[in-house]
Amino acid sequence: MEGGDLFGEGHVDGLRAIHAPDTPIDAKHPSFGPKTNQLLVTNTSDEGRDAFLRRFALNSFGSKNFGAHGAYCGLAYRAGSGALMGDLDKNPHVKPDWENVEFALFMGTSPAQSGNPFKRQARQLASARLRENFQYVVVAPALPLSTVLADPRGRWQPVMPGSDSALQWG
Incomplete structure (x- = not known):
């Protein structure tokens, strides 16, 4: 008080x-x-x-x-996807095509810890990591659970908080 x-x-x-x-x-x-x-x-x-x-x-x-919870978790994700897809009324959200993706870049999310729903995405990531032609990078300030250092298919790209846009634009 x-x-x-x-x-x-x-x-x-x-x-x-x-x-x-x-x-x-x-x-x-x-x-x-x-x-x-x-x-x-x-x-x-x-x-x-x-x-x-x-x-x-x-x-x-x-x-x-x-x-x-949805105001600060799923809403930003859906609004970003809606803006990308040009539909801010319905805010459809994009997800990786886990069956066919060969390279995935995750910025601002970590598929084994976040996403919609993150438990299913964690299983899908685990299945994709079994394929020889799949690789992924997680850009994050802290080492996320999605990147297992012993796994050659996943890589962590450390970034200073607030500098991920500079990394994105080269």
């Missing part, structure tokens, strides 16, 4: 300090909304908590910032 120096990184306002539904975050920019919008509430799965957390954030506290 009161905030404080939570992780040794400096003061963080508590819920009491930001619960001000009639006080703008920035008086010069009222479109940012009230201070209550400084609270972000998010949830990763729905085991009965989703409705409770949504009601607390939106109704009780008054923040507009509630996000469920």
